[in-house]
Structure formats: C-alpha cells, structure tokens
Amino acid sequence: MAALDLFGRRWNLRIVWELRHGPVGFRALQQRCDNMSSSVLRQRLTELLASHLVEQQPDTTYALTELGHGAYRALRPLVGWADEWASAMAEETEATEP
Numbered sequence: 001m002a003a004l005d006l007f008g009r010r011w012n013l014r015i016v017w018e019l020r021h022g023p024v025g026f027r028a029l030q031q032r033c034d035n036m037s038s039s040v041l042r043q044r045l046t047e048l049l050a051s052h053l054v055e056q057q058p059d060t061t062y063a064l065t066e067l068g069h070g071a072y073r074a075l076r077p078l079v080g081w082a083d084e085w086a087s088a089m090a091e092e093t094e095a096t097e098p
Contacts (some may be wrong), residue, residue: 009042011036013075016064018073019054022070023061072087 007013011033018024018032025030030041045062053068064072 015044015048016072019062019064023057024064025061
C-alpha cells in the first residue's frame with residue numbers, strides 16, 4: 001500500500017519515467033514534466049529521495065537508484081496495458097464518429 005500511495009501522488013510516476021534513461025537536472029526535469037511548479041517538483045523529489053528511488057548526483061542532477069530502476073521495470077507492463085487501452089479508446093471513437 002505504501003508503494004501505491006507513493007506512486008499515486010501526482011507527478012511521481014512521471015518523474016520516474018523521465019529519469020529512466022539517466023540523470024537529468026532540475027530545470028530540464030521541470031520542462032520534461034510540462035513545466036510543473038518548482039515547489040511541487042522539489043516536494044516530489046524530496047519524497048522520491050526519502051524513498052530511495054531517486055538520488056542526487058554530485059553534479060546536482062537527479063537519477064534513479066537501483067530501487068528506482070526496479071520500480072521502473074515493475075511498472076513497464078503498465079505501459080503495454082496503457083497502449084492497448086489507448087488503442088481500444090481510439091477504435092471506439094472512430095466507430096462512433098460519422
């Protein structure tokens with residue numbers, strides 16, 4: 001339940017997603033997350049740092065820890081399901097359009 005609570009908070013999944021390929025600086029991460037407010041990004045990063053999913057590098061960029069990469073790998077099947085869901089919704093929309 002703790003993991004669901006953590007990932008259920010707005011932006012936390014997005015931050016993990018954006019860090020999946022390597023370290024990202026604060027401003028670049030903010031831009032990748034649709035320019036969320038800096039205070040919200042700081043709060044979410046603090047939560048993810050405390051949860052040991054994200055770490056701050058010596059150059060001040062943020063990166064996934066081994067636990068963070070594990071969380072990303074665990075969530076990857078959800079991406080496949082989301083693609084199926086999007087296709088089903090698109091098909092339904094096409095079927096109902098004149």
